[in-house]
Amino acid sequence: MAAAAVKPEEEHKMKKKLVIDTDPGIDDAMAIFVALRSPELELLGLTTIFGNVYTTLATRNALHLLEAVGRTDIPVAEGSHVTVKKATKLRIASFVHGSDGLGNQNFPPPTGKPVDQSAAAFLVEQANLYPGQVTVVALGPLTNLALAIELDPSFPKKIGQIVILGGAYSVNGNVNPAAEANIFGDPDAADIVFTSGADILAIGINITHQVVLSGKSWCACDRL
Template sequence: MAAERKKVIIDTDPGIDDAIAIFVAFQSPEIEVIGLTTIFGNVHTTLATRNALHLLEVAEKSDIPVAEGSHITITEGAKLQSTGHVHGTDGLGNQNIHPPKGKPIEQTAAEFLIQQARIYPGKVTVVALGPPTNIALAIQLDPEFFKNIGQIVVLGGAFAVNGNVNPAAEANIFKDPTAADIVFTSGADVLVVGLNITHQVVLTGVFLHDPTALLAAVNPSVFTYSEGVVRVQTVGITKGLTIFYNKKKRFAEVTEWSDEPSIKVAVTVDAPKVLKLVMERLLNS
């Protein structure tokens, strides 16, 4: 009997590297993409939704639902700036694409995540390729979500390397550090793939951040992981900093680290294998 395909929801801010990850997902027989949820990051949320619908049309997958996510951060309520200088003002390299025919579903991203995790308890993996705001909202809205969701793979953080927005922080975590801290301490099965990993997966000068995180859901065997507590600095000069505590040392005082649930942090990657998988699957799409 063939192994059951893993049901995956991609939480995305497309983004050229998100587009690559989404196309790789569609060519990955190990998984079934059951929805896209959208978030700010590379572009603002409205444009992320438009781009997600466009990518589904290009891939002839318009039957897959798109749920629009939050436009603001979880605590500050700040509308976040997009990174148009990296991905073009439209997020997809200024291709001047036609407006997509499809529309997002009525549910918000958080509502869709909660619903799918309830329908398929323990079977759904969320791959968060942008700031993890929608996932944090789902955790806040539904006290059972952290148990119902199978796994949350987060592209984010910079463990023992410098960040990419400043020396301390990686962009997805920096944009909503409180949301990241909520996800990391929720008790869900969380795997974080940080810059320390994605900077090893390079395609002629381009870091394959998003496809690498997606492949952590598709083929976990190409990574090794450490388990421990991760907390996020939410203010000040090191806002967005991810700190990993391996639980090997016991501290006398009770602190914000004590009794927090462990998550997995990717520590090594078989970069040639990831590159090979990405290229094979892109050429098939």
């Protein structure tokens, strides 16, 4: 007996709703492209933050990446330009992915603009629109998430899950022996997020350093 076909509207509801908080970055660009190609994910938007580059450039890169793949329907909300306590010096890793974050390719400016809404406000809005359904994937410092919690203290209960690329667990850090770059970028924000009561999955460099992209996997990525 043939299985019943899934209606398009039902398939849409089954997809995991995702917001990527990002500081692109070639690494983040790859993550965004994979999310866009996944049939299991619905990308609700991108929020930008400093890290690999300053926030303004992160926004420009996010808009450029979406334009490059014809997904200008996805909103980009610009995030904080400063750490949550504002006095902490920004640590920009331009030496990793180039001064533009994308390998110094000098891409033309994007034609699109970010939405007229802060990243924190956008995160709170999505959590309210889809309570318990939204996963935030945080690929940079956690400033925007901390500001979302300050904006709406109930945000940790409304968000489905926060997946954090950050931390060094039982291994040395990559900034100094005790710290990993994304947490080190705004430790006060990290403290707010980790103690908020939200459902958090943290993926530290103890995990990412074990990931190897094989030739077979690279070919699969190339087909995307």
